[in-house]
Amino acid sequence: MHRTLVTALGATLILTILGGCAANPNEVAIETERKLAAAGFQMKLADTPEQMDHLNSLTQRQLTPTTKDGETVFIYADATSCRCLYVGNQRNYQAYERILLRQDDQRKRQQTAQLNRMALVQNAEMDWDLWGAWPRPIIY
Secondary structure, three states: OHHHHHHHHHHHHHHHHHHHHOOOHHHHHHHHHHHHHHOOOEEEEOOOHHHHHHHHHOOEOOOEEEEEOOEEEEEEEEOOOOOEEEEEOHHHHHHHHHHHHHHHHHHHHHHHHHHHHHHHHHHHHOOHHHHOOOOOOOOO
């Protein structure tokens, strides 16, 4: 029973970790665009064929620095999903980075909690007596 639970928890953890790698590119783009909007980036739809041509010429789905009126701005072009361009300044970019850091911290906490739960289950089923005495570690 315990081994089955540990195996199931382990498989769930692995699938959760790998799930981020195998996510649908459109879903990843949508999530990125939500974070950009939350950070204050402004979105403009490509309304004309000329805008769409220009949008297609830009690096796709990657936050890229450029300059506008002598100031650094960051652009994110998505000609596939939203057919739009996100533009933000340095302050927006820093807010976006904070959002990513918070998300990463939250994911790490969730993974640690799941590993701790797995360790508790595995420790509960470990038959230490079966293995006999263990030598004490040598302290130098």
